[in-house]
Amino acid sequence: MNAHTESPESAGTASAEPARMGSATHESVRIGIVGASGYTGAELLRLAAGHPSFDVIAVAGDTQAGAAVRDLYPSLAADYGELRYCAYDPEVFIGLDAVFLGLPHMASAPVVADLYKRVGCVIDLGSDFRLTDATHYPQWYGISHPMPELLGEFPYGLPELGREALRGAAGIAVPGCYPTAAALALAPFARGGHISTSGVVVDAASGVSGAGRAPKPNTTFSTVDEDFVAYGLLDHRHTPEIEQATGCQVLFTPHLVPMVRGILATCYARPLSDSMGGMTTEGALGVLADFYAGEPFVVVHRDAPHTKATLGANTCHLSARVDPRTGWLVVLSAIDNLVKGASGGAVQCANVALGLPETAGLPTTGLMP
Template identity: 40%
Template structure:
């Protein structure tokens, strides 16, 4: 497809993810943002919520008028809260617009699974079957052909990328996986709440939603897809892979550090694991395999679309340990969304996303 300039709408643009979308799109040579909506900020300049975008974005927040959106935009980013994107996505798809949804509303393939974990009915189950999980490293071809991308959650992005190579080669026991992840406070969104108040979160670390975090089925869905493609199946249906996932809130603005553990299916060395990961991600612009776990830190990927990964074989306990770091607002949200947009539109995949992380 020719690199023609396209018009963009960002729905729900007043939150942290919306702000990151606008920041990154301002550097993209092939797009023009035409509409930004924000229900609680209607009539205010975008720069009133994001002073960093002064001189980069002269738009004002508008109400969410879907007919106007579909008339003005070629592609729509949905940065709305979970459960609030179902109808707007369906409207835009019916209007034959490309849609990239950053909520969880179209990530899960099974309607019953979505309704169980999110507590609402899904009124467009046919679109669940049409949507493509927006992780280019695993679904690049499907993303390039679809009209609807569901951008992965931030925790699942790190967890899936750090575990996929192991499961693809069946060298990790699928019933042994433990994921221990820490996230910056921006992952909770921009709406004020007591746990994210500075005196509550500073000098603290808290585990939350143990065994019931909504990202769990998303992680399991995608890891089962990887494992199921290469697993040697016995007669009948194999038992689905499950994970134990515990998220933690940490006193930093942005970033995720995810540590995942699992039992080896056979003895293997750290060097062999590193070679496996380099082969698996050999053509991936945004995956960096690190020699040492101390090189994997949110402060090395802040503001960038990179995922850094380190791997260790612990022969004493028979475990494999992986560590991954991403910026939850970029590779875990807006950056990955733009990566998918580039694929959908036929642009070079890294367009607008090549900046290194900000350090210190």
């Protein structure tokens, strides 16, 4: 990784032709990040520092324009020197191989209008292009979609469930963190016809970083410490995304826990009576192991997954149980919400789209202790 340290003005003079889809070389992939001052942007920079091909050209963060990256995130100082945030200007980014958007929900569309098919690939970490049905946006996001014609142009960026659609894509919609955890847990059973796709329950708990860097009254230390609370009851905006990704009707309840990173999703479904002659715990674990055989970022184990096992890694840890007393299937999924649930997933998508090794720049080992 080479971080360019030009001023925003000099960075904006670059006007290379957009890369052809899938034509990026392994030697240098020129990337930019819009919305780079938030947690997902910082995580993208951390991962880019270890990527053998990524060359960070420009990082836009309007609220931090002119500030050095190292001043906002001292953890990035060794790799990014005097790289500074610039105010967003499309001319700075046009012609790059990949541009990542780490913007608030429903704020990406104007940037996509500027950059789509004028850069190699736009990788949107927001919610703007995740849902294929435009009518869901007024209900779940309170806004009519400004570019419904592009919803079908942004494949859903969960490679384990749809890798081929990402190859050569000009735009990718990176899943939300909760949907990533839930979809990886449930999809093997739903796609295999092993469960009833109605009445599925997803209870998931997330660390505070999922709420973003901006201070909020409900995420201050004094509010979160020693507290555990459910929120978004019955109407959390990730519900339709989980349903779209799994093909299941879902009752989703998220919870906020007093930790920085991590998601643990506990998913409940009813096995179909004729599934595998009666599903057992060993059979359920086998479904997961078979479905994800050869996947570098999915770990299937009998033991219940720990969020800390995924800390800083682009992995999802899965386990399952079948309760013979109640008949329920329970699938457990742990991820780092900022890595596999956001920025790591985005880098994985970019690797696939641009023809790079899918694992490039992505750690599989969590931090411990």
